[in-house]
Every structure is written in C-alpha cells, then in structure tokens.
Amino acid sequence: MTRPAVAEPQGGLRERKKAMTREALIDSALRLFDQHGFAATTTEQIAASVGVSQRTFFRYFATxxxxxxxxxxxxxxxxxxxxxxxxxxxxxxxxxxxxxxxxxxxxxxxxxxxxxxxxxxxxxxxxxxxxxxxxxxxxxxxxxxxxxxxxxxxxxxxxxxxxxxxxxxxxxxxxxxxxxxxxxxxxxxxxxxxxxxxxxxxxxxxxxxxxxxxxxxxxx
Amino acid sequence: MTRPAVAEPQGGLRERKKAMTREALIDSALRLFDQHGFAATTTEQIAASVGVSQRTFFRYFATxxxxxxxxxxxxxxxxxxxxxxxxxxxxxxxxxxxxxxxxxxxxxxxxxxxxxxxxxxxxxxxxxxxxxxxxxxxxxxxxxxxxxxxxxxxxxxxxxxxxxxxxxxxxxxxxxxxxxxxxxxxxxxxxxxxxxxxxxxxxxxxxxxxxxxxxxxxxx
DNA sequence: AATGTTATGGCAGCGACTGACAAATGGCAA
DNA sequence: TTGCCATTTGTCAGTCGCTGCCATAACATT
Structure with missing residues (x-):
C-alpha cells in the first residue's frame, strides 16, 4: 500500500533500454544540475554523461x-x-x-x-x-x-x-x-x-x- | 478613484523616449503574437516593427x-x-x-x-x-x-x-x-x-x- | 561648445532546439 | 540462421533566443 504505484514496466528489450536511458538521463541531469546549476549545465553534457548524442536527449525530452x-x-x-x-x-x-x-x-x-x-x-x-x-x-x-x-x-x-x-x-x-x-x-x-x-x-x-x-x- | 494608478511618468527627453520605445515594443509584440502566434514571431521581427535592433529589444526585456x-x-x-x-x-x-x-x-x-x-x-x-x-x-x-x-x-x-x-x-x-x-x-x-x-x-x-x-x- | 553619461547598433558567438538523412539495432517470420 | 521491417540513434546543417564586446550616436551638464 505504501510502495510506489508506478514500477518499471516489463517489455521487449527495446523498451527496457529506452526506459533505462530515460532514467539515466534524468538521474544524470539532476546530479549535474545539483553540482553546476541548471543554466550552467548544457544538454550536450547531460547526453554525453550517459553516452548518447544531444539529438537523442531531445528525443526523450522536448526541453x-x-x-x-x-x-x-x-x-x-x-x-x-x-x-x-x-x-x-x-x-x-x-x-x-x-x-x-x-x-x-x-x-x-x-x-x-x-x-x-x-x-x-x-x-x-x-x-x-x-x-x-x-x-x-x-x-x-x-x-x-x-x-x-x-x-x-x-x-x-x-x-x-x-x-x-x-x-x-x-x-x-x-x-x-x-x-x-x-x-x-x-x-x-x-x-x-x-x-x-x-x-x-x-x-x-x-x-x-x-x-x-x-x-x-x-x-x- | 477608478483611473489607472500608474500613469506615464514625466522626466527628461531620454526617459520619455525609453518609455515610448518600451510601450511600442509591448504593443507591437502583442499584436504580432496575436497575428502569427508567440512561437512564430521572432524577436527580430518585434524589434524591426518599432525600428530598433534586436540587441536593443533585449536591453528592454530579458526574454x-x-x-x-x-x-x-x-x-x-x-x-x-x-x-x-x-x-x-x-x-x-x-x-x-x-x-x-x-x-x-x-x-x-x-x-x-x-x-x-x-x-x-x-x-x-x-x-x-x-x-x-x-x-x-x-x-x-x-x-x-x-x-x-x-x-x-x-x-x-x-x-x-x-x-x-x-x-x-x-x-x-x-x-x-x-x-x-x-x-x-x-x-x-x-x-x-x-x-x-x-x-x-x-x-x-x-x-x-x-x-x-x-x-x-x-x-x- | 566641450565634456561626460547613457542608449544604441553591429558583430561574433554560445546553446537550445529541429528537420532530414543515413546507419545501427531489436523484433519477427521464413 | 537468415532476411526483412520497424524503430532508434547519430550526424549535420540550420534557425532562433540570448549575451558580451566595442564603437558610435544621442542626450545631459557645465
């Protein structure tokens, strides 16, 4: 009753990888924002920190x-x-x-x-x-x-x-x-x-x- | 009692011109946003519509x-x-x-x-x-x-x-x-x-x- | 009229964001 | 396994918001 209502959904390998990339981007971004501030962190840094391109970042998050x-x-x-x-x-x-x-x-x-x-x-x-x-x-x-x-x-x-x-x-x-x-x-x-x-x-x-x-x- | 509490302040010619430019930018921007939408209107268009440079626009408004x-x-x-x-x-x-x-x-x-x-x-x-x-x-x-x-x-x-x-x-x-x-x-x-x-x-x-x-x- | 202050324009540049195309990868059937 | 399709990804070029810098023009002051 007190566990989070949304867990990691199971699916094909593809969707699992997508979910992982998404979570990795969020985690990494929050960490970078914490360390250097929101404005001083570039989307390229976020993308690079999880090993994807900037273009991919913007496929996961519009802004x-x-x-x-x-x-x-x-x-x-x-x-x-x-x-x-x-x-x-x-x-x-x-x-x-x-x-x-x-x-x-x-x-x-x-x-x-x-x-x-x-x-x-x-x-x-x-x-x-x-x-x-x-x-x-x-x-x-x-x-x-x-x-x-x-x-x-x-x-x-x-x-x-x-x-x-x-x-x-x-x-x-x-x-x-x-x-x-x-x-x-x-x-x-x-x-x-x-x-x-x-x-x-x-x-x-x-x-x-x-x-x-x-x-x-x-x-x- | 029902007239607007904030009127056009008097001052030197300089400040009057600044106030006029500012009002003109606001008016022109709102009109352009109304006609073409906010995203489709560029700051250069706004600036050009009142005869100033884009750089000047951003001296009046940060964003x-x-x-x-x-x-x-x-x-x-x-x-x-x-x-x-x-x-x-x-x-x-x-x-x-x-x-x-x-x-x-x-x-x-x-x-x-x-x-x-x-x-x-x-x-x-x-x-x-x-x-x-x-x-x-x-x-x-x-x-x-x-x-x-x-x-x-x-x-x-x-x-x-x-x-x-x-x-x-x-x-x-x-x-x-x-x-x-x-x-x-x-x-x-x-x-x-x-x-x-x-x-x-x-x-x-x-x-x-x-x-x-x-x-x-x-x-x- | 000379001088100082302030606003402006132009320019180079960064970063957010997008469209287009090619390459790579997972899913699926033969 | 092999081959084909769908989806994802990377690269690249480009637009636009926005900024720092410097020269110039406009106002203000004496």
Whole structure:
C-alpha cells in the first residue's frame, strides 16, 4: 500500500533500454544540475554523461526543463493514482491528504533527496519554478475534474471543487517549504510536517479572523 | 478613484523616449503574437516593427516572454496598489475583491482587449502560462506578506493568509475563465462576472459538501 | 561648445532546439 | 540462421533566443 504505484514496466528489450536511458538521463541531469546549476549545465553534457548524442536527449525530452518536470511528475503521478483509488464517499480534502501522505511515506531515501533537490532548483531557477507551477496547475485541474465527477458538483457554477484543490495545493506548498527550512530530515519528519499542516487546515478554513491564532504547525 | 494608478511618468527627453520605445515594443509584440502566434514571431521581427535592433529589444526585456509579463504586470501592479490602499481593518478578502473590481473597472477598451489577448496566449502557449503562474505566485506571496503584517498573523504557523490569497487567486482565475468563455463583453460584463464569483465564494467556503449546490455564478 | 553619461547598433558567438538523412539495432517470420 | 521491417540513434546543417564586446550616436551638464 505504501510502495510506489508506478514500477518499471516489463517489455521487449527495446523498451527496457529506452526506459533505462530515460532514467539515466534524468538521474544524470539532476546530479549535474545539483553540482553546476541548471543554466550552467548544457544538454550536450547531460547526453554525453550517459553516452548518447544531444539529438537523442531531445528525443526523450522536448526541453531541458522537461527533465526536471519528468522527475517531479513521477511523484505527482503516484499521488494522483492514490487519490483516484480513494473512496469517493469521503471528503475530497481527506482523500487528497491521505493520498499525499501515502505518497510521501512511499519515498525511499533517494527519492526524498530528489525532492529536496527539486525544491532547491525551484528556488534557484525561476524558469523551473514556472514549469513546476504549470504542471501543478494541470494536476489541480485534474483533481477538480475528479471531484466534480464524484460529487456531481458543476465547477462552473460552484467554486468548491476549485477551492478545495487550491487549498490542498497551498497547504502542500506550505508544508514542503516548512520542511525544507527545517533540516529536511527523513521521511517520518516530512510526513509529520504534512500531517500537522493539514491538521491546521480545518481550523484555518472555518475559524474567525482577528483573534485566536488558530491551530499551529509545530516543528517536525 | 477608478483611473489607472500608474500613469506615464514625466522626466527628461531620454526617459520619455525609453518609455515610448518600451510601450511600442509591448504593443507591437502583442499584436504580432496575436497575428502569427508567440512561437512564430521572432524577436527580430518585434524589434524591426518599432525600428530598433534586436540587441536593443533585449536591453528592454530579458526574454521574449517578458514582453507578455510586462503587459500583464502593469494590470497586476495597479491591482496591488489598490489593495495596499485599502483600509487594513476590513477583511482581507473584501479588500482583495474591491481592489480587483476597481482595477477591472479602470480598464479602457484597449486594455480590456489586451487582457483577452493575454488569456488567449496563455491558452495557446504553455510557456507563457508557466510565466504567468510564476508571476501570479509572486503577487500572491506579496499579498500574504501584506495580510500578515496587517493582522499580525504568523504565516508559518497559521495558514489563513495563504489560504485567503489562494482562494482569491482561484476565484479570479475562475471568473476570468468564465468571462472568456462567454463572449468577453465589455468592462461591465467582466466586473459583474467577477462580483458574482466573489458572491459565490463565501457560501462555497462555509457551506457543507454533499448537498445544496451553493451559490451560483450566473451568466454575466 | 566641450565634456561626460547613457542608449544604441553591429558583430561574433554560445546553446537550445529541429528537420532530414543515413546507419545501427531489436523484433519477427521464413 | 537468415532476411526483412520497424524503430532508434547519430550526424549535420540550420534557425532562433540570448549575451558580451566595442564603437558610435544621442542626450545631459557645465
């Protein structure tokens, strides 16, 4: 239940090699971006580091940024699959929270380090942040579509699905930022941070404004 | 009160010429993007259309996308200035709503057409959407900063400022999308659409989930 | 009118990205 | 195994976004 929902698909030798090349390109690119920065790393360097030509690199990824997107989307796909598997009867926000927690619980140490690296890249490279926000917006609209189909709510006349998706996104963003600024300890710390942020979400949504600081998100 | 907060600043002949060139580049670029698409328009074409060299274009705008950002930021800056001018005592969401309505009311026909064009560009060019989301996120974080300073709420331990900003952003996005899909009539229609979406926001935030479709956002 | 400051143009160059063609490789059947 | 087809890959030429450099032109100041 906590293992990643997407594993390496089996197939002919051809497809296996393609998958390996793709993973190698992602890994190598992230490592190079970490060492020398995104802008200072050329696509030729990435390609050369895994023994393929630059032209081949661009057959796997349409742009240099897409390597980063691919790494992040793997996690987001896992999250979305878990969200889809939730009981449609429970509150969407609870389903989203549970799916997010499960996804983060499923991350091994290497995947966790990748997440940290990605966040650092978003901080240092506005171009990548823009891509990330765009991808995140796509997932948000998919979430809205699922909520509307499950509840029968019309998203055109009722803002609730969009608001739930936006609140979820804002909460996750806040949680990850908080976790990044507090040492990025292991999986348990990350999950605890996420849980506490969602604990604070309910009171924040229903509470009044000018008194009571609301629930808190204490250190992980 | 409803005139644009940012006018053409006076200064030496030099600065006036710079401002004129900048505006001419923006106008010409938007027109070319509209006619031929963003990707099919080269920076040399933009530069040539206003009688400057490509090198000069890149002295005004660091990237081709930044021309689009500059056009949108002019409106966002106006909005943010109006938000800052609001009474800190009123509910942040009311201040944001009022500022947004005032900004849209201040748009003349030409500015309104620009907004329509920008939205179309975001739909047709993912690259520009990414830029827009990044800029929007910057404004959102500025909004959060203002709310926290006005209310004394700590955004690290209390999610409410971020949630308000996110809800505002989601509502505006929904309103603009709705307006875009319904003929993009004049300023009054746009303002009315925005108002109705914010009218629906309150019930959507406080209402229950599995019954009562909540308030609606009828046609503009 | 002389001088300093700033904007501009031209040019060479890097790197992201693409189309086209040829060569190599895996898949599959005879 | 052999031969054929489909897919992948490499090479190459080329476009375009974007930058550093330097000379020149335009404005500003005294």
């Amino acid at each position: 240099k940024e897409e390597v980063v997107s691919a790494a992040h989307n793997a996690v987001d796909d896992d999250f979305f699959a878990r969200f889809l598997a939730k009981d449609p009867a429970i509150h969407p926000l609870e389903a989203l929270r549970a799916a997010a927690v499960e996804t983060w619980q499923s991350l091994d140490e290497r995947a966790l380090r990748s997440q940290v690296l990605l966040s650092k890249l978003y901080d240092s490279t506005p171009q990548l942040l823009a891509c990330r926000l765009r991808n995140g917006a796509q997932y948000e609209s998919r979430i809205v579509a699922v909520i509307t189909s499950r509840t029968g709510i019309d998203p055109v006349t009722d803002l609730r699905p969009r608001l739930v998706a936006a609140a979820f996104g804002a909460t996750m963003h806040a949680a990850v930022c908080y976790w990044m600024n507090c040492g990025t300890d292991g999986v348990h710390g990350a999950v605890r941070t996420i849980e506490r942020h969602f604990d604070a979400l309910g009171p924040a949504l229903t509470g009044p404004w000018h008194d009571r600081p609301g629930a808190t998100a204490p250190p992980s | 081709k996308e930044e021309v689009v950002s500059a056009a949108h930021n002019a409106v966002d800056d106006d909005f943010f200035a109006r938000f800052l001018a609001k009474d800190p005592a009123i509910h942040p969401l009311e201040a944001l709503r009022a500022a947004a309505v005032e900004t849209w009311q201040s748009l003349d026909e030409r500015a309104l057409r620009s907004q329509v064009l920008l939205s179309k560009l975001y739909d047709s060019t993912p690259q520009l959407l990414a830029c827009r989301l990044r800029n929007g996120a910057q404004y959102e974080s500025r909004i959060v900063a203002v709310i926290t300073s006005r209310t004394g709420i700590d955004p690290v331990t209390d999610l409410r400022p971020r949630l308000v900003a996110a809800a505002f952003g989601a509502t505006m996005h929904a309103a603009v999308c709705y307006w875009m899909n319904c003929g993009t009539d004049g300023v009054h229609g746009a303002v009315r659409t925005i108002e109705r979406h914010f009218d629906a926001l309150g019930p959507a935030l406080t209402g229950p989930w599995h019954d009562r479709p909540g308030a609606t956002a009828p046609p503009s």
